[in-house]
Amino acid sequence: MSAITREDVAHLARLARIAMTDDELDALAAQLDVILGAVARVQEVAAADIPPTSHSLDLANVFRPDEPVPSLGAALAVAAAPAAEHDRFRVPRILDEEA
Amino acid sequence: MTIATPPYDDVLDRYDPVLGLETHVELGTVTKLFCGCSTVFGAEPNTQVCPVCLGLPGSLPVTNGTAIDYTVRIGLALHCRIAEWCRFARKNYFYPDMPKNYQVSQYDEPLCIDGYLDVDVDGDEFRIEIERVHLEEDTGKSMHVGGSTGRIHGATHSLVDYNRAGIPLVEIVTKPIAGTGHRAAAVAKAYVTELRDLLRGLGVSDVRMEQGSLRCDVNVSLMPKGATAYGTRSETKNVNSLRSVERAVRYEVERQGARLDGGERVVQETRHFHEDSGTTSPGRSKEEAQDYRYFPEPDLVPLAPAPDWVAQLEASLPEPPSVARRRFATEHGFSDLELTQMTNAGVVDLVRETIAAGAAPGKARGWWLGYLVGRANDAGVEAASLAITPAQIARVGALEDDGTLTNKLARQVVEAVLAGEGEPDAVIEAHGWKVAGEDELVAAVDAAIAASPDIAAKVRDGNQGALGPLVGAVMKATGGSADAKRARELLLERLAGG
Numbered sequence: 001m002s003a004i005t006r007e008d009v010a011h012l013a014r015l016a017r018i019a020m021t022d023d024e025l026d027a028l029a030a031q032l033d034v035i036l037g038a039v040a041r042v043q044e045v046a047a048a049d050i051p052p053t054s055h056s057l058d059l060a061n062v063f064r065p066d067e068p069v070p071s072l073g074a075a076l077a078v079a080a081a082p083a084a085e086h087d088r089f090r091v092p093r094i095l096d097e098e099a
Numbered sequence: 100m101t102i103a104t105p106p107y108d109d110v111l112d113r114y115d116p117v118l119g120l121e122t123h124v125e126l127g128t129v130t131k132l133f134c135g136c137s138t139v140f141g142a143e144p145n146t147q148v149c150p151v152c153l154g155l156p157g158s159l160p161v162t163n164g165t166a167i168d169y170t171v172r173i174g175l176a177l178h179c180r181i182a183e184w185c186r187f188a189r190k191n192y193f194y195p196d197m198p199k200n201y202q203v204s205q206y207d208e209p210l211c212i213d214g215y216l217d218v219d220v221d222g223d224e225f226r227i228e229i230e231r232v233h234l235e236e237d238t239g240k241s242m243h244v245g246g247s248t249g250r251i252h253g254a255t256h257s258l259v260d261y262n263r264a265g266i267p268l269v270e271i272v273t274k275p276i277a278g279t280g281h282r283a284a285a286v287a288k289a290y291v292t293e294l295r296d297l298l299r300g301l302g303v304s305d306v307r308m309e310q311g312s313l314r315c316d317v318n319v320s321l322m323p324k325g326a327t328a329y330g331t332r333s334e335t336k337n338v339n340s341l342r343s344v345e346r347a348v349r350y351e352v353e354r355q356g357a358r359l360d361g362g363e364r365v366v367q368e369t370r371h372f373h374e375d376s377g378t379t380s381p382g383r384s385k386e387e388a389q390d391y392r393y394f395p396e397p398d399l400v401p402l403a404p405a406p407d408w409v410a411q412l413e414a415s416l417p418e419p420p421s422v423a424r425r426r427f428a429t430e431h432g433f434s435d436l437e438l439t440q441m442t443n444a445g446v447v448d449l450v451r452e453t454i455a456a457g458a459a460p461g462k463a464r465g466w467w468l469g470y471l472v473g474r475a476n477d478a479g480v481e482a483a484s485l486a487i488t489p490a491q492i493a494r495v496g497a498l499e500d501d502g503t504l505t506n507k508l509a510r511q512v513v514e515a516v517l518a519g520e521g522e523p524d525a526v527i528e529a530h531g532w533k534v535a536g537e538d539e540l541v542a543a544v545d546a547a548i549a550a551s552p553d554i555a556a557k558v559r560d561g562n563q564g565a566l567g568p569l570v571g572a573v574m575k576a577t578g579g580s581a582d583a584k585r586a587r588e589l590l591l592e593r594l595a596g597g
Contacts, residue, residue: 015193055397059400060184060401064135064162065165066130066163066164069136072148072153074144086258088259089198089261091195091257091259092257094241094243094254094257
């Protein structure tokens with residue numbers, strides 16, 4: 001059973017803004033299908049009485065007090081950015097998506 | 100050829116509007132939702148960021164307990180059911196306003212579900228049903244460089260400040276609001292106003308719309324009168340004043356009405372509101388942008404509010420604003436009409452604070468409702484945004500009461516305070532504004548009579564209507580600082596005596 005189609009990969013690549021060649025789409029569709037198939041085997045052992053897990057630890061309500069801790073500072077914050085200007089992260093022109 | 104846009108009321112004679120309001124509220128926590136960075140507004144760019152809110156590799160978020168506390172309080176105040184167990188979800192999208200390529204939000208498991216808020220519109224109560232209240236992190240702020248007006252269009256690149264990224268943001272979503280008829284715009288405004296007052300009362304946010312800590316997405320659709328299937332809606336994003344909420348609804352009703360009249364479809368789309376013109380324009384189309392591929396946030400453990408803790412929070416809620424307003428009116432002897440007028444004008448809190456600062460209730464109400472609301476309307480802002488405080492109004496009121504200022508002078512003082520000239524006393528001192536003393540007044544009265552013997556004669560002959568020019572002369576001679584009523588009395592006195 002093939003779960004991941006070439007179109008699925010193309011769609012995900014577009015959402016992730018990753019350019020892909022036709023060969024890459026074919027190759028990834030096959031590979032992702034195998035990966036998904038492997039993970040899907042978990043479903044075979046999960047009985048109806050086992051609730052889905054979203055975290056590796058069986059914990060809830062882990063909270064932090066609302067107390068400030070020092071931030072990085074602007075210079076350090078933007079130090080690793082590919083581009084910065086006036087202590088702001090500089091990014092390429094954004095598509096016309098917002099005012 | 101463009102079809103003339105039919106006026107709002109005309110459209111609503113033929114179509115039924117359906118509204119939906121999504122309100123975003125920045126919580127007033129000291130730190131961000133998942134890290135200890137400060138949330139203070141207006142800091143230098145990127146000075147309130149850390150590896151967690153920058154999404155640097157290896158960092159892990161930990162939830163701010165106070166943000167959960169505040170969100171549950173909001174849910175309870177809106178009569179919601181509080182989820183016994185829920186999770187955060189990742190909303191995946193590629194846009195540089197979040198450095199992680201996703202926003203931590205809540206998806207199919209919101210913290211608060213199914214509530215309502217009753218709002219009063221000119222004496223009629225509307226129940227606004229609440230669909231959900233959920234918690235998410237706010238995004239960073241982009242500045243677009245190279246375009247003519249700082250907007251995206253024509254920009255060469257953008258500069259991003261992540262100080263706001265990660266500040267806890269509560270989203271309050273209504274169910275579709277139908278049955279408002281012509282009052283759609285008023286109901287929308289009344290809802291956001293009531294919600295703002297409720298949030299302020301809870302102390303969970305500073306609810307400053309002009310700073311973006313409360314902003315609203317306004318959904319509007321129209322269906323032919325009597326129809327039951329809702330029409331296609333538009334979503335106007337980030338409307339950030341109460342007045343704009345009302346204007347955005349009005350504009351969308353008129354715009355959609357014109358399209359439907361012309362046999363065209365309304366396109367489901369995001370639109371932007373323009374404060375200057377009161378219009379909306381299309382933004383991004385929803386097609387692909389909506390594929391957010393939500394999944395449960397694996398870096399955070401679930402939330403499971405304990406029922407006894409929730410009950411404790413519920414018991415500690417303050418009185419709702421509608422009850423507080425009613426009590427305030429009774430306390431100070433305001434009539435229902437006066438209360439409605441003050442509520443509609445958004446000045447209840449301002450009047451309350453002015454009274455608390457020492458003003459008589461009638462005087463406080465008079466200044467805000469009778470004068471300052473008009474000034475705010477002229478400036479296109481809320482009365483609360485005017486550059487004058489309740490304490491300053493109370494001081495001006497006191498100076499009127501003790502005769503230091505005439506009503507006219509008091510307005511001049513208020514104008515000067517609004518213009519940024521300082522405290523009322525300093526303004527009076529600087530301008531030398533004082534009510535003319537009795538001696539000065541008597542001298543001006545005598546001079547006025549001497550200068551116009553013919554008018555004086557008419558008044559002496561019993562024609563009191565002729566007095567006007569003499570009063571005017573006195574006011575002119577005293578530079579407007581005379582008490583006109585006293586000037587009148589003195590004129591009559593002197594004319595009768597002489």
